[in-house]
Amino acid sequence: MQSVVALWQYVQWLFEAHGWKVVGAALLFYLGRQRYREFAVRRHHQRTLAAANDPARVAVLQRETARVRTKQQDLHTQTSKVKVEKAA
Numbered sequence: 268m269q270s271v272v273a274l275w276q277y278v279q280w281l282f283e284a285h286g287w288k289v290v291g292a293a294l295l296f297y298l299g300r301q302r303y304r305e306f307a308v309r310r311h312h313q314r315t316l317a318a319a320n321d322p323a324r325v326a327v328l329q330r331e332t333a334r335v336r337t338k339q340q341d342l343h344t345q346t347s348k349v350k351v352e353k354a355a
Contacts, residue, residue, distance in 0.1 A: 282289070318324070
């Protein structure tokens with residue numbers, strides 16, 4: 268029982284001597300965590316945007332888009348010809 272009382276007195280002394288430091292550290296941790304999250308979100312957004320606008324990536328996407336568009340136009344032209352031939 269005496270060791271429990273001694274431990275409790277030691278904990279009280281720690282809070283008396285270093286309590287404000289602990290509270291300050293907890294507050295800095297909480298505020299710092301929020302600021303870091305905001306910073307990380309902004310950095311992720313900037314990096315994602317930079318990667319999306321990368322000229323090499325954009326060139327590949329433009330070629331792919333042109334290929335798909337040409338294929339769709341050819342398909343539409345073929346179906347239009349079939350409709351015109353049936354109507355004639």
